[in-house]
Amino acid sequence: MxxxxxxxxxxxxxxxxxxxxxxxxxxxxxxxxxxxxxxxxxxxxxxxxxxxxxxxxxxxxxxxxxxxxxxxxxxxxxxxxxxxxxxxxxxxxxxxxxxxxxxxxxxxxxxxxxxxxxxxxxxxxxxxxxxxxxxxxxxxxxxxxxxxxxxxxxxxxxxxxxxxxxxxxxxRPDYKKALLNFLSDKVSDLCPDCSRRYINNPLRILDCKNSSCAEIRKGSPKITDYxxxxxxxxxxxxxxxxxxxxxxxxxxxxxxxxxxxxxxxxxxxxxxxxxxxxxxxxxxxxxxxxxxxxxxxxxxxxxxxxxxxxxxxxxxxxLNSDFCIPAPKVFIATIGKNAGLEGLLIAEKLRSKGIRAELGYDNASLKSQLRRADKLGSNYVFIIGDDELQSGMVKWKNLKDGSQGETGIKDATEFKGLY
RNA sequence: GUGAGUGUAGCUCAAUGGUAGAGCAUUGGACUGUGGCUCCAAGGGUUGGGGGUUCGAUACCCCUCACUCACCCCA
The missing domain is CATH 3.30.930.10 (Bira Bifunctional Protein; Domain 2)
Incomplete structure (x- = not known):
């Protein structure tokens, strides 16, 4: 790479x-x-x-x-x-x-x-x-x-x-003094890091995870007492x-x-x-x-x-908390160039109302468009082909329950399932 | 900075020195305009890179790079 x-x-x-x-x-x-x-x-x-x-x-x-x-x-x-x-x-x-x-x-x-x-x-x-x-x-x-x-x-x-x-x-200086005093005869037993800390930053010895250091500091003075x-x-x-x-x-x-x-x-x-x-x-x-x-x-x-x-x-x-991944409300599957344009207009109108609409691309087959709609988790698909253009209707399908029906192309953007 | 482990397909992983594979994912088909399920097929690889040993290396050795985990430290 x-x-x-x-x-x-x-x-x-x-x-x-x-x-x-x-x-x-x-x-x-x-x-x-x-x-x-x-x-x-x-x-x-x-x-x-x-x-x-x-x-x-x-x-x-x-x-x-x-x-x-x-x-x-x-x-x-x-x-x-x-x-x-x-x-x-x-x-x-x-x-x-x-x-x-x-x-x-x-x-x-x-x-x-x-x-x-x-x-x-x-x-x-x-x-x-x-x-x-x-x-x-x-x-x-x-x-x-x-x-x-x-x-x-x-x-x-x-x-x-x-x-x-x-x-x-x-x-804190009083406490530092007490701690140094407590450790003074044990410095040589501390881990190398801690013997350095004894000089620059003795408080840090307190949270060293080295088990021997933990042993050494047993019974050491506590800051809260000072x-x-x-x-x-x-x-x-x-x-x-x-x-x-x-x-x-x-x-x-x-x-x-x-x-x-x-x-x-x-x-x-x-x-x-x-x-x-x-x-x-x-x-x-x-x-x-x-x-x-x-x-x-x-x-x-x-x-x-x-x-x-x-x-x-x-x-x-x-914890596997579930966070919702936004899915489109509707996927507009189209067959043919004219239907593709009609789909684009409908999608744009829906989007201007803040509704997420996806379009099929690349002249993909209806099957592959539906597959994509399903993968995106879309609630509905609109299907527009030559038949629909002729009759002035849009086929809709609910991908969650499989129900389908028709609505007029003119009022597709008002389709109740999207609101 | 120190130590250990791992690098093979987009992802998860096989292949014990003998022709690089599977599952998942992707794309297409079965089903010419109806998703999920099933079945079939296809595409996809300089096995991280370089060197060495060998008739032959994904495998063994060395170097290097990357990633991961841990130490240290910190959110």
Whole structure:
């Protein structure tokens, strides 16, 4: 094959596209009900927007970004995630002058240069939301509830909600110190990755899947025991609201998100492994109360999440949820040139009324036209040949029950079966 | 970046070193103007690419490319 898609990118074709559309329209419907408005952000940004927000030492920034110089030698990056561009836009367009909180959603492709596998791609799609301007835990709970409602609308019930609080700039250093202290005499027993993390990013040791590391960190201090007064009460209120909203969740004190900007609330929605492969996180997010300020905006607490569309769609397919594939209302089979013209006129009239009408082509035999009508799932066929032109009638046939009859050519477009 | 597996028809897969096949799909016919079911037929292949061993390679060896899965990381 001469031309193939690049590694880790893929075409989304029918019939899968209907699952995507269903997920997207459901997101729009639910998110709008919560007051989230769509914003469209660029796919390319200055590299430092991502480097500064996600964190210089994270894997995303260190080795996964599609970064290249443009013609004027500026460093450009294909967005690996949506939060940083939305924050940039929020500040650049002075959206903080609008009444708070401001709530947005976006949808589109993200890019990360990784080895592809099930549920992980170089170009992948996210639907994400970001809400700015209040630190109240009510917003955190509302957002989780919105996500739950969205998933329920799509008939997904087997997903698990995990929540945690990773504190703030005040309390996290204390916890980090306690963790380092706990691990100090065990560093040599950690896996090579984790001994590196001990230096750059000790919190990440918590979610290492290596079984010996899991053993070593048994009995390690928990972040939730080290939260400062404010973070602690924020977390407790958040949890009590989840209870009031009847949302079941696990507190997972080992869940550390991979991006540097997170503070306080973090959460993940995961699927059972048999549904989505090893990449089981379908949606994830958290608070980033300092990021707007760090980007040069006014101090503005914020929270958001992103849904991995490919992973979501994979689960929907595994669950065999049925999504309707649009079928034509009527297929117009014609025999001969004159009848072909008459069929074209009828089809055009129906289409202008928004009714999907298909035509037979290429002088195909009536049989093959009917076969095609059947394959398309058409409800009705109209049959027009010389006999019909003579008598001024159209033969109709209902392909679902096999009934047939005649109607005048003049009022074929009013045929009751089509409405 | 690391490791493993797989590449044969549009798809799913056979062919144990001896003439590349089946099912499904496609197109046509049986049924000259009536779909689905059935039967018949046809089209469709440089066996991913390159090299090697051999009288002979889809099969064995080497290289390469692609895909898949997993690690890592993340949505």
């Amino acid at each position: 001469k031309y193939t898609a690049l590694k880790g990118v893929h075409d989304i074709l029918p019939p899968d596209i209907y699952i995507w559309q269903k997920a997207e329209s459901t997101a729009r419907e639910i998110f709008s009900a919560y007051g989230f408005q769509e914003i469209r952000i660029p796919i390319i940004e200055s590299t430092d927007i991502f480097a500064r927000s996600i964190g210089e030492t994270t894997d995303i920034v260190e080795k996964e970004m599609y970064t290249f110089p443009d013609r004027a030698d500026r460093s450009i990056t294909l967005r690996p995630e949506g939060t940083a561009p939305v924050v940039r836009s929020y500040i650049e367009n002075h959206l903080y002058n609008l009444p708070s909180p401001q709530k947005f959603f976006y949808s589109g492709p993200m890019f990360r240069y990784e080895r592809p596998q099930k549920g992980r791609f170089r170009q992948f799609y996210q639907i994400g939301v970001e809400a700015f301007g209040t630190a109240e835990p009510k917003l955190d709970a509302e957002i989780i509830s919105m996500l739950k409602l969205f998933l329920e609308k799509l008939q997904l019930k087997e997903l698990k909600f995990e929540v945690n609080s990773i504190g703030c700039s005040k309390c 939260l400062c007064k404010e973070c602690k009460s924020h977390f407790e209120e958040f949890l009590s609201l989840l209870n009031i909203l009847n949302i079941s969740y696990n507190i997972n004190p080992d869940m550390v998100r991979g991006l540097d900007y997170y503070t306080r609330t973090t959460f993940e929605i995961t699927s059972p492994e048999q549904l989505g492969g090893a990449q089981k996180t379908v949606a994830a997010g958290g608070r980033y109360d300092r990021l707007v300020e760090e980007f040069g905006g006014p101090p503005t607490p914020a929270i958001g999440f992103a849904i991995g569309m490919e992973r979501l769609v994979e689960i929907l397919k595994a």
